Amino acid sequence: MIARWxxxxxxxxxxxxxxxxxxxxxLEAGELVLVAGPSGGxxxxxxxxxxxxxxxxxxxxxxxxxxxxxxxxxxxxxxxMATRVGMVFQEPEAQAIAETVEEEIAFGLELxxxxxxxxxxxxEAVLEMLGIGHLRVRRLSTLSGGERQRVALAAVLALQPxxxxxxxxxxxxxxxxxxxxxxxxxxxxxxxxxxxxxxxxRRERIQxxxxxxxxVDGGRVVSLGPREAGSLPGAPALPRLGIxxxxxxxxxxxxxxxxxxxxRSVALVPAKEAPSPGAELLRAAGVTVSYxxxxxxxxxxxxxxEGELVALLGRNGAxxxxxxxxxxxxxxxxxxxxxxRGAPAPAGVRERSAxxxxxxxxxxxxxxxxxLAEELRASLEARGLPVGHVEHVAARWRLDGLLGRxxxxxxxxxxxxxxxxxxxxxxxxxxxxxxxxxxADHATKEWLAGVLRDxxxxxGAAIVATHDVEFAARWAAxxxxxDGGRVVxxxPAREAFGSTGPYPTAVAQIIPxxxxxEEVAAA
Amino acid sequence: MAxxxxxxxxxxVMAVALTVTNPFYLAxxxxxxxxxxxxxxxxxxxxxxxxxxxxxxxxxxxxAALVAVINGSYGEHELFRVPxxxxxxxxxxxxLGGPVTAEQLVNAAxxxxxxxxxxxxxxxxxxxxxxxxxxxxxxxxxxxxxLVATIGLTLLPATIEDSRRIREAQALRGGGTGxxxxxxxxxxxxxxxxxRSLRLAEAMEARGxxxxxxxxxxxxxxxxxxxxxxxAGGLCWLYLGDARWVGALLGGVAVVxxxxxxxxxxxxxxxxxxxxxxxxxxxxxxxxxxxxxAALAIFGRAPGWLELGYSPFAGLAWPPFAPLEAGFVLSVVxxxxxxxxxxxxxxxxxxxxxxxxxxxx
Numbered sequence: 084m085i086a087r088w089x090x091x092x093x094x095x096x097x098x099x100x101x102x103x104x105x106x107x108x109x110l111e112a113g114e115l116v117l118v119a120g121p122s123g124g125x126x127x128x129x130x131x132x133x134x135x136x137x138x139x140x141x142x143x144x145x146x147x148x149x150x151x152x153x154x155x156x157x158x159x160x161x162x163x164m165a166t167r168v169g170m171v172f173q174e175p176e177a178q179a180i181a182e183t184v185e186e187e188i189a190f191g192l193e194l195x196x197x198x199x200x201x202x203x204x205x206x207e208a209v210l211e212m213l214g215i216g217h218l219r220v221r222r223l224s225t226l227s228g229g230e231r232q233r234v235a236l237a238a239v240l241a242l243q244p245x246x247x248x249x250x251x252x253x254x255x256x257x258x259x260x261x262x263x264x265x266x267x268x269x270x271x272x273x274x275x276x277x278x279x280x281x282x283x284x285r286r287e288r289i290q291x292x293x294x295x296x297x298x299v300d301g302g303r304v305v306s307l308g309p310r311e312a313g314s315l316p317g318a319p320a321l322p323r324l325g326i327x328x329x330x331x332x333x334x335x336x337x338x339x340x341x342x343x344x345x346x347r348s349v350a351l352v353p354a355k356e357a358p359s360p361g362a363e364l365l366r367a368a369g370v371t372v373s374y375x376x377x378x379x380x381x382x383x384x385x386x387x388x389e390g391e392l393v394a395l396l397g398r399n400g401a402x403x404x405x406x407x408x409x410x411x412x413x414x415x416x417x418x419x420x421x422x423x424r425g426a427p428a429p430a431g432v433r434e435r436s437a438x439x440x441x442x443x444x445x446x447x448x449x450x451x452x453x454x455l456a457e458e459l460r461a462s463l464e465a466r467g468l469p470v471g472h473v474e475h476v477a478a479r480w481r482l483d484g485l486l487g488r489x490x491x492x493x494x495x496x497x498x499x500x501x502x503x504x505x506x507x508x509x510x511x512x513x514x515x516x517x518x519x520x521x522x523a524d525h526a527t528k529e530w531l532a533g534v535l536r537d538x539x540x541x542x543g544a545a546i547v548a549t550h551d552v553e554f555a556a557r558w559a560a561x562x563x564x565x566d567g568g569r570v571v572x573x574x575p576a577r578e579a580f581g582s583t584g585p586y587p588t589a590v591a592q593i594i595p596x597x598x599x600x601e602e603v604a605a606a
Numbered sequence: 607m608a609x610x611x612x613x614x615x616x617x618x619v620m621a622v623a624l625t626v627t628n629p630f631y632l633a634x635x636x637x638x639x640x641x642x643x644x645x646x647x648x649x650x651x652x653x654x655x656x657x658x659x660x661x662x663x664x665x666x667x668x669x670a671a672l673v674a675v676i677n678g679s680y681g682e683h684e685l686f687r688v689p690x691x692x693x694x695x696x697x698x699x700x701x702l703g704g705p706v707t708a709e710q711l712v713n714a715a716x717x718x719x720x721x722x723x724x725x726x727x728x729x730x731x732x733x734x735x736x737x738x739x740x741x742x743x744x745x746x747x748x749x750x751x752x753l754v755a756t757i758g759l760t761l762l763p764a765t766i767e768d769s770r771r772i773r774e775a776q777a778l779r780g781g782g783t784g785x786x787x788x789x790x791x792x793x794x795x796x797x798x799x800x801x802r803s804l805r806l807a808e809a810m811e812a813r814g815x816x817x818x819x820x821x822x823x824x825x826x827x828x829x830x831x832x833x834x835x836x837x838a839g840g841l842c843w844l845y846l847g848d849a850r851w852v853g854a855l856l857g858g859v860a861v862v863x864x865x866x867x868x869x870x871x872x873x874x875x876x877x878x879x880x881x882x883x884x885x886x887x888x889x890x891x892x893x894x895x896x897x898x899x900a901a902l903a904i905f906g907r908a909p910g911w912l913e914l915g916y917s918p919f920a921g922l923a924w925p926p927f928a929p930l931e932a933g934f935v936l937s938v939v940x941x942x943x944x945x946x947x948x949x950x951x952x953x954x955x956x957x958x959x960x961x962x963x964x965x966x967x
Contacts, residue, residue: 136808139811140807140808140811161811161812161816162814162815162816165812165813165814168812170809172805172809172812174802174805176802177802177806178805178809178810180738180753180756180757180760181738191813191814194814194815195814238813242814411778413774413778432778433777433780436779436780437780443774443778445771447798448768448771448774448794448798449778449779451790451793451794452790461779461790462779465779465780465781466780506778
């Protein structure tokens with residue numbers, strides 16, 4: 084046994100309810116454990132008890148008994164715990180300080196006074212282990228997010244921990260970077276038998292290999308087998324499909340799903356028809372934008388009509404954000420034109436956002452007032468709407484009861500809803516959302532899908548830049564794929580997410596004609 | 607080029623620029639520094655373009671001239687007059703404005719050139735040496751202070767980016783960017799910066815970073831004493847014309863005390879350094895050369911070896927320009943010997959690719 088929690092209860096300083104409530108749990112050496120659950124449920128807190136950041140860095144009160152690698156992390160100096168438990172955090176930018184990859188890995192070894200020869204040997208070993216030897220002399224600022232996270236992992240591995248605690252390490256990465264990172268972790272686990280605890284919203288790959296799933300919600304931890312966990316909210320599509328079709332045990336990988344379905348016939352439940360689009364709201368014609376010598380958009384043309392929900396897909400750097408920015412006037416057009424309802428779009432960002440509002444990626448950039456009520460009032464005022472509508476707006480965006488809270492004290496999901504309320508308070512006909520589900524949990528995605536469908540049914544339209552195919556398949560009627568600043572696909576979403584499209588969903592890969600588990604029934 | 611060598615160069619430029627008052631020699635120094643600036647790597651985030659530097663230099667010269675005009679002046683060659691104002695006796699009785707002489711303007715231009723040379727030299731070092739490299743060159747006792755400064759500098763670009771994004775978000779929200787909106791712009795920048803530093807602190811703690819144990823009490827007392835002793839020593843040296851040895855003695859004691867603290871604190875440093883910066887032979891020679899040039903500039907005038915001074919007030923004569931002195935000040939370009947080999951012209955358009963294409967069938 085490598086870690087054991089015995090009736091552990093922990094409350095953050097000033098917290099009204101415990102963040103961990105009466106947790107009893109043990110972890111065997113060599114396990115790979117997925118930590119799942121809604122955001123704000125206590126996943127991060129559970130991981131931070133392992134190396135003593137909770138309670139030593141965060142304060143608060145911890146009750147109960149805790150043993151990790153034979154030590155009590157609440158009382159052992161975090162410096163000592165650092166050589167037993169390695170931790171990787173969400174943001175690549177907020178966990179490195181050195182200039183180059185090699186120096187970043189060396190930094191931890193220097194702190195622990197690992198002698199020169201031994202340190203050099205370990206640096207070589209971790210570079211090789213994670214396949215980042217070619218990045219050795221690169222400057223961290225030139226690396227992609229996925230590469231930086233692997234460097235962060237290498238830096239903690241160099242201290243030769245017995246246990247890895249990974250706190251949503253891919254939530255800020257694009258799918259490619261996330262996949263690379265997860266593969267590196269799984270590979271590491273299988274080759275070295277290192278114990279790994281990983282909190283992750285992208286569960287598919289991990290749940291297939293994990294020995295257990297810890298579901299953390301409201302500070303309570305439930306330990307489940309990876310197959311039992313298929314019925315949890317936010318479980319990956321394949322086990323959900325399995326449970327829907329009565330397959331036992333529910334499949335976790337595409338191969339298992341194909342094998343389980345072999346010889347069975349399934350019925351397709353026809354998906355709801357999207358409302359047929361109305362008059363044209365917005366048109367971009369030949370839009371070209373460059374940053375210096377880099378062409379971000381090369382002659383993009385598209386139209387958006389009433390009732391249309393568009394998923395904007397493409398790799399990082401394909402031009403998704405630039406396209407949304409150019410529509411609201413934040414990017415200077417080199418050539419091309421934007422028209423709103425057939426007339427040239429107004430010049431100013433403020434005037435444009437009255438018609439087509441953009442929600443930027445990071446909700447924290449939007450929120451600045453002391454309370455949520457002030458926040459909404461400021462937005463209503465800016466749009467020339469009566470400020471008395473605050474209660475009404477709060478109810479519309481499911482923010483009732485939070486009006487007196489500081490925007491920074493809200494959970495990730497609540498912050499996202501608040502940011503949406505602030506930007507869309509005037510209910511503009513066109514919504515432009517830039518990766519609204521980055522780091523969001525299942526409940527937030529489900530809610531947002533509903534809000535989008537509702538907006539479309541009232542004649543509104545939206546373009547949503549996203550990497551999350553399973554999320555987009557729930558609401559999108561049309562998909563646009565950008566690559567290198569050009570539109571490479573513009574057509575029905577069912578085609579894009581279907582078995583022969585550029586972005587097939589997990590279900591589409593085994594049952595052509597269906598996109599989501601809900602579209603399939605046992606025959 | 608090693609961090610230490612860069613710092614030695616900047617210190618040398620400073621010593622030369624502050625002692626030379628002949629405008630011709632100063633111009634040589636400025637041109638030499640510009641040459642080094644062009645050749646120097648621009649690695650660090652603080653690298654400013656040459657155009658920005660040139661603009662800054664012009665403003666320094668203009669500002670020096672403006673101050674000269676306001677300050678009022680002495681000398682024979684009056685150019686024009688500005689309204690004059692006499693500061694009351696109890697405030698020093700200075701005269702502001704009045705006649706503006708050619709001598710005063712020339713003097714201001716000379717001061718401006720010196721400042722320009724120093725500013726350009728430090729801008730060059732700032733562009734060539736990242737804060738992380740400075741951190742590695744810092745003595746062990748100052749490691750933690752330097753680390754904190756480095757982290758601050760590491761977070762700076764992100765904070766600048768934040769403020770840009772927040773301004774945009776405010777506009778997208780339909781809000782203004784006037785003074786009333788200032789809280790809306792400043793609060794998220796500050797909170798975002800604080801949150802980011804907290805997360806970085808947490809990540810560092812998880813990796814075993816801990817503040818070092820403080821050095822023993824005697825060492826802290828020594829450090830505390832060294833500052834007032836050094837100050838007193840300096841004052842004695844300046845004002846006790848016939849008992850300068852008292853100043854020298856006090857200064858010496860201050861240096862010894864500070865050195866004792868440095869040694870004690872360095873021994874307390876937790877951890878080790880895998881790759882301390884090592885100077886190559888030629889870099890060592892360059893550092894020694896820089897020290898020699900600086901010493902010559904400061905002490906070489908009394909025995910009359912080098913004639914680097916010039917005063918416009920002595921009749922506004924044409925400044926001399928002798929090969930020995932010109933050669934001496936030209937020595938500020940020594941870093942270019944290290945840099946010339948690695949210089950590549952900045953790509954403009956795609957000329958290099960175009961050249962490569964020509965040879966192909």
